[in-house]
Amino acid sequence: MRIVVSLLLVFSLLLNSGCAIYEKETTNRGGYLDAVLDDHWLRADSKAMRALRAFAMQVSLARIASVSAKNDSDRQLLAIRIGALTKRFMPIYLCAFNQNPLAVEGAERDPCFYYDSAMLDYSTGLFDLAMIALPLEDAKKLVTTVTGSFINPLNVIDLLGTLLSIGRDAIKHGRVVGALYRDTVELEVQVWLGTPPIENRPPPYQVTVEDVRPLYEIYARGNDNMPAWLAEMSALRARGLEPIPQQKFFYQLAGLMNYICDLITKDPGANSPNTCKSNLPKTMVPPAVVLGSAGSFRIGDVVGAGTLRRGTSPSSGPQRFGKAGITSEQAAPPALMANAITADEKVITVADGRKLQKMLCVPTSDGFDAATREQLKNFNRAVLLPTDSNAVGQITTGDNLQKLRDAQRRFPDCTTAGFRNGFEVGLVARLEADGTPIRPMLNKALGAASIAAPPAPVAPVIIDAATRQAVGSLAAKYGLTGTDITRDLYVKMNPER
Numbered sequence: 001m002r003i004v005v006s007l008l009l010v011f012s013l014l015l016n017s018g019c020a021i022y023e024k025e026t027t028n029r030g031g032y033l034d035a036v037l038d039d040h041w042l043r044a045d046s047k048a049m050r051a052l053r054a055f056a057m058q059v060s061l062a063r064i065a066s067v068s069a070k071n072d073s074d075r076q077l078l079a080i081r082i083g084a085l086t087k088r089f090m091p092i093y094l095c096a097f098n099q100n101p102l103a104v105e106g107a108e109r110d111p112c113f114y115y116d117s118a119m120l121d122y123s124t125g126l127f128d129l130a131m132i133a134l135p136l137e138d139a140k141k142l143v144t145t146v147t148g149s150f151i152n153p154l155n156v157i158d159l160l161g162t163l164l165s166i167g168r169d170a171i172k173h174g175r176v177v178g179a180l181y182r183d184t185v186e187l188e189v190q191v192w193l194g195t196p197p198i199e200n201r202p203p204p205y206q207v208t209v210e211d212v213r214p215l216y217e218i219y220a221r222g223n224d225n226m227p228a229w230l231a232e233m234s235a236l237r238a239r240g241l242e243p244i245p246q247q248k249f250f251y252q253l254a255g256l257m258n259y260i261c262d263l264i265t266k267d268p269g270a271n272s273p274n275t276c277k278s279n280l281p282k283t284m285v286p287p288a289v290v291l292g293s294a295g296s297f298r299i300g301d302v303v304g305a306g307t308l309r310r311g312t313s314p315s316s317g318p319q320r321f322g323k324a325g326i327t328s329e330q331a332a333p334p335a336l337m338a339n340a341i342t343a344d345e346k347v348i349t350v351a352d353g354r355k356l357q358k359m360l361c362v363p364t365s366d367g368f369d370a371a372t373r374e375q376l377k378n379f380n381r382a383v384l385l386p387t388d389s390n391a392v393g394q395i396t397t398g399d400n401l402q403k404l405r406d407a408q409r410r411f412p413d414c415t416t417a418g419f420r421n422g423f424e425v426g427l428v429a430r431l432e433a434d435g436t437p438i439r440p441m442l443n444k445a446l447g448a449a450s451i452a453a454p455p456a457p458v459a460p461v462i463i464d465a466a467t468r469q470a471v472g473s474l475a476a477k478y479g480l481t482g483t484d485i486t487r488d489l490y491v492k493m494n495p496e497r
Contacts, residue, residue: 047115051096052191052245052253054119055089056184058082058126059253059260065133066263075265078132079276082261085125086254086279091118093250187249189219189229192236195243197336197349202409207241209344210398254280338367344395356404360422361414375422379404381487382426388487406433411462418463424485428462438462438485445493446470449477 065078091101095112112118193216195207215232218225261276270276337353340346345368348356353372354364360375368376373393380391383403395401407429411417419425431438443453451473454466463471463485472483478492 046242046244047112048096048245049191049242050119051089051092052187052249053184054092054122054126055250055253056187058085058089058129059257060184061126061129061133062257062260062264066260068133072265072267074132076267076270078129079261079265079267079270081125081129081132082257082264083275083278085122085129086257088118088122088125090279092122097247185226185229186224188233188243189215191245191249192233192243193219194246194249197347197352198244198246201244203406204240205242206405207236207243208398208402208405209347210402211236211239211241213398251281335366340368342394342396344398344401348395348401355408355412358413359404359408359411359425361419361425362422378422379407379426382423383430385427385430385487385490403429411460413460416460418457418461418467420484423487424463427485427490441493442467442471442474446474449474451477 062078062082065075070078091112092115094101095115095118098109098111100107100110100112192207192212196209196212199206199208201207215229215236218228218232258277258280261271261280264276265271273280335350336346337348337350340348350366353366353368357364357372360372360379362371362375365372375393376395377391377393380393380400381388383400384391395404403426407425410429410432411419411425414420414425417425419428428438431441439456446453451470454464454470457464457467468483471485471489474493475482475486475489478489480486480488480492
């Protein structure tokens with residue numbers, strides 16, 4: 001039956017809208033609806049960004065409704081609809097972070113191939129919420145735009161376009177419904193700035209500290225220059241980049257929704273962990289307390305299906321639709337490396353820092369310790385050759401950090417590659433990036449010294465025992481000692497450099 005309905009929907013699209021919709025339905029992940037959102041509001045291609053955009057719209061609609069002129073019965077209905085919609089969102093949230101909500105053994109971490117279907121179900125509920133949440137004049141626009149059943153895909157598209165245009169147009173007239181668009185612009189800025197610490201994509205898709213530095217400088221002025229934000233984010237998009245949302249942003253939105261539920265209604269039936277606050281963490285004090293004492297609350301409460309529990313872990317059983325909670329581990333921002341000195345070091349997470357330490361031949365730790373500083377300096381000496389006299393054991397620039405990450409992608413494990421220190425890692429990584437690998441260079445020097453060149457080891461090994469022995473023999477020819485690839489050895493191997 002689902003297949004038949006899907007075919008009918010696609011056929012309806014083709015009959016009513018022509019090639020433009022068909023192209024997006026068949027080439028854009030998320031279909032034509034997703035493409036419309038990309039054109040107008042918070043562009044998103046990845047599952048995580050699409051989930052963040054959808055939930056941000058739900059929270060924006062709830063915020064609008066909380067200050068709109070609604071009677072008590074409308075507010076109670078709205079609160080119930082919000083809770084029902086949040087339950088629909090949970091499988092989308094889990095899929096966005098590769099936590100498959102289907103209770104199928106062995107598929108717990110499989111990507112959700114049915115993500116678009118789940119998003120379509122959620123989107124339908126989102127439009128239903130909009131009809132109740134928006135002020136009367138804007139809700140009338142939605143009604144007049146749609147002339148038939150909501151099942152018709154064209155009507156859904158028209159409704160979406162109208163909803164977004166209402167949000168944008170409201171900014172010009174100072175109406176509160178402008179929050180539908182305005183609040184999420186700053187959210188997107190923060191998502192961009194929070195991407196480098198959790199970035200794990202390869203170039204050219206990787207978002208680095210240097211990439212977002214212009215946006216950071218604009219945002220740090222504190223003058224809320226929205227046109228400048230939008231222009232800089234557009235420039236990043238034009239380069240083919242996309243941010244990765246940290247899970248803390250979902251947690252903040254969920255906490256804000258919890259607070260908004262208290263603003264919408266005090267009715268215990270409509271505003272409870274089983275209705276409006278379903279699946280939401282408690283991250284803000286109730287509105288009435290804000291004007292009095294500060295009260296007590298704790299970020300990281302674990303929420304089950306309608307049950308708030310403090311300091312406990314979620315069920316160890318399989319996740320199911322509507323049964324998932326947001327844990328403190330998912331919500332808390334990642335820990336940053338201790339003893340950071342420079343601005344670029346202060347954005348490096350412990351997880352990322354340990355990867356860099358593993359690449360630099362340093363025992364992993366939670367901070368920039370003395371051993372890490374020493375090997376950072378050795379790495380920087382190799383990168384800066386021959387002008388390496390001012391090399392320091394710090395990550396001084398975004399370009400410096402990028403070179404470290406490039407080396408880490410090439411050689412994630414120092415021991416496996418056969419390196420002994422940061423200098424060897426930095427030198428080999430630099431030479432390979434320049435298109436002049438060290439192996440031919442070493443073989444040429446060995447030949448000139450009448451030393452037999454050993455066969456190249458099998459990747460990922462770069463320097464094996466035979467190569468070490470050959471390096472030691474070459475060093476002895478040059479009047480040096482040891483079997484490490486040092487600065488002096490490299491200079492003698494390449495006097496022209």
